[in-house]
Amino acid sequence: MNDNKDMNHEFDHANEGLTIYRYESSRKAAALQKRYEDAIAAKGGTGASGGGANRRGRTSAPSILAAFLAGALMIGGLAYTSDRLNLFSGGTAGVVQTAAANGDSHSAAAGVKTASLQSSTEDFATVFNQANPAVVEIANYGIESNRSNLNLYGRNGGWPGSRQQSAQSSQDPVLMGTGSGFFFDKNGYILTNQHVIADAEELKVTVPGYDTPLTAKVVNANEDLDLAVLKVENPDGTSFPALSFGDSDQANIGDWVIAIGNPYGLDHTMTTGVLSAKERPITVTEDDGSPHQYEHLLQTDASINPGNSGGPLLNTKGEVIGVNTAVNAEAQGIGFAISSNTIQDAVKKMMAGTTVSSL
Structure with missing residues (x-):
């Protein structure tokens, strides 16, 4: 009998004429014991003497075997039930087992809780919902060069500027690349990289909630640090959402x-x-x-x-x-x-x- 599995257990001794017993995790130990005792009594009533009552001082071999199996089943059932209900573990076995599955049984036994990602993922959603309205897309329109390919990435690193090379041959401004930026001031000031706006003839900024891109002008730029400040005007005269800086x-x-x-x-x-x-x-x-x-x-x-x-x-x-x-x-x-x-x-x-x- 395997007491570690939550499944039906079966003892099949058909050759000896014994009854087959099954138990489940929800069966009470007392009910099991009563069934075992009833079965033993029934076996004793049909012993070798052929009489209808048990004989004192004589016990048939099948009855002894039935009593042994009944006792084993009862003890196993009690052990199984106590294990499932944590009757002797004080409710700590489940904690240790869970921690052991994570490779940290010593910490769990000492009362140390492992970190959960649930709060972090909830924070991510909150941060996105609050910050996203201040993030913009910047389109760089410039005069097409004669270069057929742009080196987006250098040997050890590069600019993720999403530059695109147009097939047009005219001198009209064409989309050269796109990048990102964000409002750091509610009056329409946007911070971005200098390489995003480099060589631009015109800058178009797509702001969440606005159907038409806004035209931006360059306030200042620092090529050494790769920073640029842009300014857009709000057509409805209201302020823009802005992000604050942390340390x-x-x-x-x-x-x-x-x-x-x-x-x-x-x-x-x-x-x-x-x-x-x-x-x-x-x-x-x-x-x-x-x-x-x-x-x-x-x-x-x-x-x-x-x-x-x-x-x-x-x-x-x-x-x-x-x-x-x-x-x-x-x-x-x-x-x-x-x-x-x-x-x-x-x-x-x-x-x-x-x-x-x-x-």
């Missing part, structure tokens, strides 16, 4: 982070990951082949693809701790963002003489 120095490696952007034109895509490293230096190869060194970047495994450039990297509070900037083309899950502390210092200088409400 990237307070972010820890392993913290959850969230990226929102427009990878490959798939607008308002959210990806999640962790902060993989801080203070990361990288060298990016520009379109003309020249190297560009960057310092103090945040590294993350949140998916960053062409079109994510300029989008926010958020913590679970919905604060901007970085601007997504580059990826390693030879790897998976290695992206980089400009830290918020670097951004804030730079933007203050770029916005000198301009009224900013939420920086």
Whole structure:
């Protein structure tokens, strides 16, 4: 008999004329015992003497065997029931077993609880719903060059700018690429990467809730840091939703982070990951082949693809701790963002003489 399985058990001794007993996990031990006793009494009444009553001082072999099996079944049933109800374990066996399945029985026995992702996923949805209205798509319209291919990714890294090369030969502005950005001020100021708006003749910004893209002008740009500030006017005269900056120095490696952007034109895509490293230096190869060194970047495994450039990297509070900037083309899950502390210092200088409400 296997007492570790919740299934019917059967003892088949047909050659000896014994009754077959079955029990289930829901059967009470007392009911089992009564059935066993009734069966023993019935066997005793049909012994070798052929009489209708039990004989004192004599017990047939089948009766002895039946009594033995009945006792074994009763003990097994009691053990099984106590195991299922945790009668002797104080309710801790289930905790240890669950933890052991996760490879952490020692922690569970000590009362240590393993972390759950449920609260994190709920935070992700909240952050997205709050931050997404402030994230925009930026379209760069420029004069077509004679280059047939653009080097999106350098040897060690590159710009995820989703640049496109048009087949037109006219000198009219054509769509050269798309990127992301976000409002950091309710008056219409947008932060993005400098490489997203480079060589643009015209910039069109798609804002959530507006059917027609808005025309943006460049307020200032910092090529060394790959940052640019744009300005759009709200046609209805109201303010825009804006994101606030967090302290990237307070972010820890392993913290959850969230990226929102427009990878490959798939607008308002959210990806999640962790902060993989801080203070990361990288060298990016520009379109003309020249190297560009960057310092103090945040590294993350949140998916960053062409079109994510300029989008926010958020913590679970919905604060901007970085601007997504580059990826390693030879790897998976290695992206980089400009830290918020670097951004804030730079933007203050770029916005000198301009009224900013939420920086």
